[in-house]
Structures are given as structure tokens and as C-alpha cells.
Amino acid sequence: MMRRAALIGLAFGAGAVHLAAVGVLLAMHQRWIIVEALTLGQAALLLLAGGAGAMTRGPVMGALAGAAAGVPVVALLAAMSLVPLNSIFIALSHDLFNMLTLGVGLAAGVAILIGGGAIAGLVGVLLSNSSQMVRRAIFPGAISVVVAGVFQELIQLMLQQYEGPVGDFRDFIYTWEGLSLQGAIAIFVLAALLSEVFGFIWRMRAERTASHDHRRERMVRAGIALLILVLLPMLGGSYVGQVLMLVGLYILMGMGLNLEVGLAGLLDLGFVAFFAVGAYSTALLTAGSAHALMHLPYWAAMPVSVLLAVAVGVLFGLPVLGVRGDYLAVATMGLGEIVRVIVQSDFAAPLLGGAQGILEIPKPSIGNFVLGNPVSLFYLTLVASAVAAFVAWRLENSRLGRAWEALRDDEDVAQALGINLVRAKLLAYGLGAAFAGLAGSIFATMLTSVYPSSFQLLISINVLALIIVGGMGSLPGVVLGSIVLIGLPELLREFGEYRYLFYGAVLIVMMRLRPEGLWPSDVRQRELHAEDETLALDAGTDAVPAQPR
């Protein structure tokens, strides 16, 4: 028992050392959550010690694990004070040393690290064993404080136009530097209270209506999310608009890839090719520069771009028809790279502009109103996403959607039941490509220029990662995945170079804790929790004998 707790603690401590050595810890230390009280970096350390504690049983073991988590960090400090490590690991600087020791020197710092770790571990294990009621108060409270603290600049920007009660509230919780201690306490209490009240109401309703309507409840949640999405850029201004617009583009692509991967089970790592086709088509059809073939208005170019993307999607599908599984991932990756290389080549430069790209793509306009700023372009993306979501939703429940699911599960049987494999696969690639083509078209007009370097393999991987994190085959999952994997890193710009570290960590944690994704589709949820459901059903049939109909 003790051995296990100590090992868990050491593992989490090693994680902290890793964060320190790559430099992200110090970068996080630059951001206050609560001014003069707690930084994001310190919160990360506390979270690690607390997490170690939460994985053990009993207060003693929790404290032990938390203290053990401090040991690798202490070892790092000792090594740093003996050897000039920062000639190799530039992140292991004097600033980091001061951060970890809280600037009070090595001896006192060690005591604080071990002691603080033990306390955090104790809190962790107590929280993980606490009642639902306690957890329902603490977690939303803590998360709200972190959000309010870390995004203080953005929130203050949004709130600055208000006077009166909103303005007073703003001045109460924020100083010009960030969240104040009294503000943090206020937000914590408020969020905890709200969570308790809503939790209470929800349980009351669930009790009254014996079989609570799961579907309706989800619709309501989705509706609220949508409303926030619509209102946010209006309040937040052009920066938020720009971030949300990027999120929107990835939502579009995610929905497209979802048809291929989530429904038809065709792994595709060359998805960026369709995005590129959409963008370049729009560029060639509308640009004011010499490369343009035509000078169509944007609204005419957009559907043509989508159709061209569909055509390329079908072409793309042909060579990989007989390829399955891992080989399919490699083959599609190669095809995606071929598109980028062709666009970049000197050979195609006279037509596509080579590495210099195509410039002077006009912004779309409605009548005399030009959709020039990020916020109005965001609304264009939003409308496009809504249309695309509707199409995707209808497709899922169509004959074609069923055929895709069948071939995902078993190609042979699908054929034996009369499903045309070739047609179904090519349609999956073609329709998936349509979504990416639409995203590419909007992307081109957003940047008013296109370059081959915008269409890297990483985009394909990002889109795949976001549908995995969101939940395979789930439309709301795509939205949530885009916000988490695309939106958050945009807002946390200063950690930009650690973006893929963050991705990797999120993917691993997700696979361990929630393999069905953040917002799974019904099917995935049923699949991964099939066991409990079977038990529940069996219990159900025992209680109520099956009724003949």
C-alpha cells in the first residue's frame, strides 16, 4: 500500500519535473490566476500533487503520495544548485529555481514543497472520497476561478464597456492586473452555490419525471452552448471573433472528417487536401491578382469550390478503395502530402502561384455590406456550420449513413447484404471533402490570400484529434473538441510552443479516463458502457416481464 502510494507520488513528481524541464512550468508561472496569491504554474504543481493523492486510498496514503510527488522536484532543485544544468536545459533557470522555492532559499523551499505536496495530496484523496454534494460545489467553483483568472484580460475587455451594477461587479472582482483575492472567493462561492442549486433542481425534476427525457435535456444544453457561441463575439470583439471563427472552420472540417472516420470508419490523414482545394478554388475564381482565372463574386465561387472539393474527394477515394486499417492511414497521408507538394511546386507555379501563393482575394459582401471584420466572417462561418451540421445530421440517419456504419463494422457482411462498397466509400470521401472545401473557401477569404504552407499535415492531425477528443461520430462532440483543442490554445497564445505537448497529454488522459470522448454519440456511449447497460436491462426484464405486442 505504502509502496504503491509512494510510486504514484514519484510518477506525478516526475511529471512536474518534466513540465519544469521543457519550460512550460515557468511560462505558466507568468500568469496569475489570483493576483499576488496563485499562479497557473503553482496551480499545476498543486494539481499534480492532488492528483497523486486522489489515486490512493485513505488520508495517510494521500498525504504520502502528495509528499512523494514533491521528492523528484526537490531532487531537481538539489541538482540545479550543484550543477549548472541550464547549459543543457535552458529552461532550468534561476527564475525556475526561485519559482519552485517561492524565493525563500533551498532549505525552506524543500520544506514547502514536501509539506505543500502532502497537504495537496491529502486534499486530493479527501475530495475523491467526498460525497457528491461536496464535489458538486468544489469542482465548478475551482474551475470558475481558474477560468476567470486565466482569461482575465479577455473578460475584462468584454466587461469594460459596462457601467452600473455590471461595472461595479467587475471592479469588485478584478484589479487591473487580474483577479483579486476577494474576487476569487466571490466567484468560487457563486459558482459553488449555482452548481448546488441547479444540481438540486435537476435531481428534483429527475425524481418527479421517473424517466427523465435524456434527449431533451441534451437539446437544451446544446441550445445554451449555441446561444453563447452567437453572443460571445458581439461582446468580446474582434479577437474573440477571430478565435471563434477558427474554431468554426475546424468544426466544419471536423464534421466532414466525422463522416469518413466516425461513420464509415475510413481513417483519413490527408484531409487537409480537401481544405486546400476549397481554398485554392476560391482564390483562383475570385482573386484580383494575375493568377485568377475568373473574377466571380464570392457567393458564386463558394459552391463551385465545394463541388471541386467533392470531385477531388472522389478521385482521392479511388486509389485507396481496397486499402484497409493502418495502411489506409498511411496511404491517405501520402495523398494529402502530394496535393501540398504539387501546389508548392515550380511546375504548377504558373497556375497556382507556387510558394508565393495567391493574393488579393476579396472579402464577400451582401449588397453594399462587406463582411470585412472577423466578427462578421465568424457569423458567415456560423451559418455555414449550421447548414453543414443539419446536412451531417440528416446523413447520419439516412440509408447512406446506415450503410456507412455497416461497412465500418464489417465490409464483407455489408456487401453480402447488398451495400455497394465502392459507392458508399466514394460518397464518404466526396461528402467529407465537401465540408472541408467549404471551410477552405471561407479560410481563403478570411486571409485574403492562400499559401501552400497553410496546408500542412498537422491540420489533418488536428482535425482527427479534435473528433477523437470530442467523441467519434458525435456532432456536439465536434464542437466541443474544436473549442478545447483549437480555441483554448489560441486564447493561451503564450504557451503556443507547448501546444502539442498539451495535445498529447490530453489525448492520453482522454484515452485512459474517457475513451468515448467529451460528448459521445449515443452509440459510442452504449458501446463502451454496454456492460452496465446489459445488467440494467436484465434487471429491468426481471422486474417487468416482456409484454407481447
Add this chain to the structure above:
Amino acid sequence: MALLEVADIHVFYDKIEALKGISLAVEEREIVTLVGGNGAGKSTTLRAISGLLHPRQGSIRFAGRSLAGLGAHEIAAGGVVHIPEGRRIFGRLTVNENLELGAFTRRDRRDVATDKEQMLVLFPRLRERLKQLAGTLSGGEQQMLAAARALMARPRVLLMDEPSMGLAPMLVEQVFETIGRINQQGVTILLVEQNAPMALGIANRGYVLESGRIVLDGPGRDLLDDERVRRAYLG
């Protein structure tokens, strides 16, 4: 003329000749079984008929029409439905969705609904589990689902590959009973089985395969009594 006629087909996996000239005929409303050891070519024969494999030589005719050059989905739509070996149901879809996929090629929505109702009468266990994921069914239930799903296509010929594989003895009997009932409804059946005694017991006629060739054929009862068959397959 027989409903299904296979004439001298040769099937290759790369360079290995798996079927070395198989000829067989199945009459309308018959149950015909193919028995033989592992690797004799039983499953390969079924896969060639349903279009999942293409013979290099020889012909397959169904209701007088050649199946050469047709895709598997076209052959299925024409009324030859294959239930592959193993419990190959769509595990991530519900029982209901599996059944509806069986009727994929059919446009007559109302008849499909009646057929589904009929399946649920034929397999009452499936009705209890209609909304459950097919992957959570027991082995016997999955085999029932596979049969019911195939029947939803209103096949004229059903190609069944090892329907009793991996099932408890009691369930095996149940499966064979079901095969008999399906046949009584007018469906012609070509059955591949390792369980030779049960298969020959139910079949009108049988073929014995050995390393890609037919070595013996005749009425099921006769084969069951044949000394060579007894020694080779029945122990």
C-alpha cells in the same frame, strides 16, 4: 434446371489453388450441405458464389443467369444472401438497426415492417433485445440475429457458413431447428458445416469436400451411412 449451378470453378488465393474444379447444383427449396475438414474449401466455395471472391475459371449461374462479373452487393440484391462465418453481426448497432440493414436493398417499407414482425415471432429473444447493442448479445442470440438479418433481405438462396460454430450443444440443436423452419418457408439453403452429422441429418443432399475437390456426393442420409464419411468425419 437447378436454381443454383456451380460448374467447375477454380479459385486462387494468390498462387495457391483453393478450389480445384468444384461443381454442384442446388434445387429450389432444397437444403444442401457441404461438409469436409479444415481447409477443404467449403467457405471459399460460399465466398465465390456470393461474389466476395472471383473464380479464375468456371461459371456460377443463379436462376439461369450467370453471376460472372457481378459485385457482391448486386448478387445479394438478386436474392443470394450470404451469412459469413463467425458471429458477424454489426456489434456497434442495435438489434433493430441490424435487422433494418438486412432489408437494405428493399424499397417496400411496409413489407419490411411486416417481415421484421415475422422475424420477431420466429426469434422471440430478439424482441426483448431490440434496442440493445448487438455486440452485447450472447453467442446464440448473435447467430439468431445473423440469420434473421439475412432473412430480412427475402433471399431465394441462403448461404450459411458454420452457423453452429462455438455454440453450446443445446444451442446447436436450436440452430438446426431454425434452419429447418427457414427452409419450410420456401428458402433454399446451402449450408457449410463442421458438424457433419447434424448437417447431413437435416440436408436433402450433401457434398463432401477434400482439399478443393468434391470427393463424394449424394442424399444426406446415404452420406451419413457411408463408411468412408463415417471414418473421416464422424469418428
